[in-house]
Amino acid sequence: MPASPARPLYLDDLKVGDIFVSDTHALDKEQIVEFASRYDPQPFHLDEEAARDSFFQGLAASGWQTAALSMRLMVHSLPVANGLIGAGTELSWSQPTRPGDVLRVTSTIKDIQPSRSKADRGMVTVESITTNQHGERLQKLTSKLLVFRKPASA
Amino acid sequence: MPASPARPLYLDDLKVGDIFVSDTHALDKEQIVEFASRYDPQPFHLDEEAARDSFFQGLAASGWQTAALSMRLMVHSLPVANGLIGAGTELSWSQPTRPGDVLRVTSTIKDIQPSRSKADRGMVTVESITTNQHGERLQKLTSKLLVFRKPASA
Helix, strand or coil: CCCCCCCCECHHHCCCCCEEEEEEEECCHHHHHHHHHHHCCCHHHHCHHHHHCCCCCCCCCCHHHHHHHHHHHHHHHCCECCCCEEEEEEEEECCCCCCCCEEEEEEEEEEEEECCCCCCEEEEEEEEEEECCCCCEEEEEEEEEEEECCCCCC | CCCCCCCCECHHHCCCCCEEEEEEEECCHHHHHHHHHHHCCCHHHHCHHHHHCCCCCCCCCCHHHHHHHHHHHHHHHCCECCCCEEEEEEEEECCCCCCCCEEEEEEEEEEEEECCCCCCEEEEEEEEEEECCCCCEEEEEEEEEEEECCCCCC
């Protein structure tokens, strides 16, 4: 159960049940509005006043910002040797990410499938839960990652 | 088959099969590197030289950038009255997004489920395909959106 392994990880280094815990990222109103203005320009992500009367009942971060910040936290906490290469992913948001939230991602290896056709690689299913400083779940991200075996020369 | 409806859309305005086509966004190397440095700092998203020797065989945009830009294009092309509020989503990337790609999103209404418990709303499944200027599919995003009925007063 490594917390923040420094070495690059190959397919054979991973076991189902392994857990990787990230550092944290503190999100504030300015970051929420800046991201939204570029990628998700909707009133409830841009303006406190407008957000109050919306479904979210207050300023909420774009779900894509929660996803993008979770990715950054994962890049540093799950150091797969060839990088985090995802073929696809499922995302769900349990509750909005709010100004002042401090994000942390806990990734758990759920499945490992060596490739049948290519001996040097496999597909690893990782479940990454993003929580805030209160331990409340904000996002669940399930990714299928392409992970390579350690080359004989390495 | 409205291309870019200006009016806000309510649940009753949508039909399975409706198609919404977005404007375009041209992506360049600078945008790719800037996004990656903030959200997905991996060599194949940051550095052309390093990317050449990677799985991607050249600079590739973070999949989260393709997703975030697709969201922006959807905000303007799919004007749901109360905003695009997603409970969850599935994402897959068919091929990397490259410098010079011009993104466009085509969203198709796949399913409409009125809520059983709340008469004022429903869940709409939308499939959004992001393509480049060659018509090549970069991303498929399947979202479940919360959409409200037109209020009697509206």
